[in-house]
Amino acid sequence: MTAAETAIETIQREMTVFARRARASAGRMHPELSLVSYTLLGHLEESGGCRATDLAAHYVLDKSTVSRQVAALERTGLIERRQDPADHRVQVLRLTPAGQEILDRVTRSRRAVFRERLTDWPEEDLKRFAGYLERYNAAASGPAAG
Amino acid sequence: MTAAETAIETIQREMTVFARRARASAGRMHPELSLVSYTLLGHLEESGGCRATDLAAHYVLDKSTVSRQVAALERTGLIERRQDPADHRVQVLRLTPAGQEILDRVTRSRRAVFRERLTDWPEEDLKRFAGYLERYNAAASGPAAG
DNA sequence: CGAATCAAGTTGTACGGTGCAACCAGGGAG
């Protein structure tokens, strides 16, 4: 096995380890907001409001899944739906102040955890690692996505 | 925000993206072996056989969860249980030939996917990326694990 | 215009993975 193949093997293994841990730990970290809910709220924040269908497309989820997630988020008052006057089928989803508040809180908390984990990394390594991850994810969302 | 903080922000975001995608894509990639089953089989291969409790400890899973996973893997003939003659409570789990075969197959398939994603990366970057991931995961499994 | 078609969301149903609590069975310490 070449050095490159060994590295790929390691990347595969470590990514798998990370993936396996992520959900459970996210749940333990923030009982009030699952990883899914967190990412959905985050997308609403970035986009400044979008439709359920957009969320489904962006996260490659079934629309029924998104529908239920959205319903739950509305029930707990973190988002609100507004009928689009131009098209009565669509509901524009937006963060409520409460949703924004909890999203900020969880983001801060997550950031603190990551910051601690990466605390003694040289800046140069942090920048390279960030770049690698972006590059990897970009490749993974292209052909044969996943 | 300093450059280091920006990098940490990116790492956090990209890791989250990856985590969110991983399970679903793993399921789509190999319908015959979930990500969990895959990692459990992998651990049995590396360890050359161990107890359910060891798996639970290693992967931070409830023993009931492992018990069911193991039961399913035995049902499908991928692993076998053998009573430990020295302690009748413990069952030593081992890969069956069928289990080894399917583990090899899925490993090859996963490896191919990763290889393709990383195909045009310079070897130097691959090695660094692998190192960063190992380092990150090691930090994440230490204090405040997850 | 009206019928067929398409798009956005909801609901019923089913499944997999998970945790907690209660339990059972075997081992070890006093």
Added chain:
DNA sequence: CTCCCTGGTTGCACCGTACAACTTGATTCG
């Protein structure tokens, strides 16, 4: 022998997910 510990199973509940059927509103085309 009794008490407690440990390995494992089972009942129950929950979440996230997909698929399929359906509803409602928009669009297209004869």
